[in-house]
Amino acid sequence: MKRPRCGDSGGRTLAGAPCEQLVEQGRPRCCWHPLEESGVTEEQRAEQRRELATRGSVQARLNVMLSLPPETPDPVYRTPADVIAFAERTAGQVLRRELDTRLAAEAHENAALALKAMELTAWATIEALRRSVLGRRRGRP
Numbered sequence: 001m002k003r004p005r006c007g008d009s010g011g012r013t014l015a016g017a018p019c020e021q022l023v024e025q026g027r028p029r030c031c032w033h034p035l036e037e038s039g040v041t042e043e044q045r046a047e048q049r050r051e052l053a054t055r056g057s058v059q060a061r062l063n064v065m066l067s068l069p070p071e072t073p074d075p076v077y078r079t080p081a082d083v084i085a086f087a088e089r090t091a092g093q094v095l096r097r098e099l100d101t102r103l104a105a106e107a108h109e110n111a112a113l114a115l116k117a118m119e120l121t122a123w124a125t126i127e128a129l130r131r132s133v134l135g136r137r138r139g140r141p
């Protein structure tokens with residue numbers, strides 16, 4: 001079901017267009033365009049507007065991403081042990097609400113990329129050893 005808008009009940013903007021503000025059940029119009037016969041005083045309208053503004057600022061604060069201070073050092077990913085230590089540190093920061101889960105997920109992807117690079121390096125080393133061993137065997141009489 002389509003949610004009612006203030007304009008559906010005759011609410012008009014200063015320019016005269018229907019007001020697009022979504023309204024709650026039981027309230028035909030938004031707090032800026034109340035029905036004249038509703039008996040809502042200017043004082044009550046001001047209170048409703050303050051309430052909406054407070055809800056808006058609380059929501060805005062919740063949307064701010066938690067992040068670590070700028071002096072936080074770059075992660076080091078030279079060995080798998082580095083990546084494990086980083087993953088543990090990041091998990092702790094998320095659990096203590098010091099770091100947003102979205103940022104932690106991004107850092108997790110970078111750690112996974114570093115692990116993949118370590119894996120490819122290990123495979124290259126194995127391949128070089130294999131060739132070296134095969135070469136020696138072929139060289140035998």
Ligand SMILES: [Zn+2]
Pocket residue numbers: 006007011012019020021029030031032033
């Ligand atoms: Zn309105």
